[in-house]
Amino acid sequence: MADNENTPPPLKPCVNCGKPAVARYKPFCSARCADIDLGRWLKGSYVIPGEPVEETETGLPPRERDDEG
Numbered sequence: 001m002a003d004n005e006n007t008p009p010p011l012k013p014c015v016n017c018g019k020p021a022v023a024r025y026k027p028f029c030s031a032r033c034a035d036i037d038l039g040r041w042l043k044g045s046y047v048i049p050g051e052p053v054e055e056t057e058t059g060l061p062p063r064e065r066d067d068e069g
């Protein structure tokens with residue numbers, strides 16, 4: 001049972017484009033996809049679940065409530 005040298009274990013599809021990933025660039029299919037994904041991370045396009053995103057470029061004032069009463 002050592003004839004699996006020619007057939008590498010199946011990798012998950014590229015997380016960027018869905019193509020079969022390559023062991024060398026996993027979980028991506030190529031360096032390009034890896035680069036694209038990294039770029040997204042750097043740009044902050046990724047939405048982190050559970051992490052409230054506060055936009056500070058909306059021009060809206062911070063939470064200021066009048067103390068009436």
Ligand SMILES: [Zn+2]
Pocket residue numbers: 014015016017018019028029030033
């Ligand atoms: Zn890809």
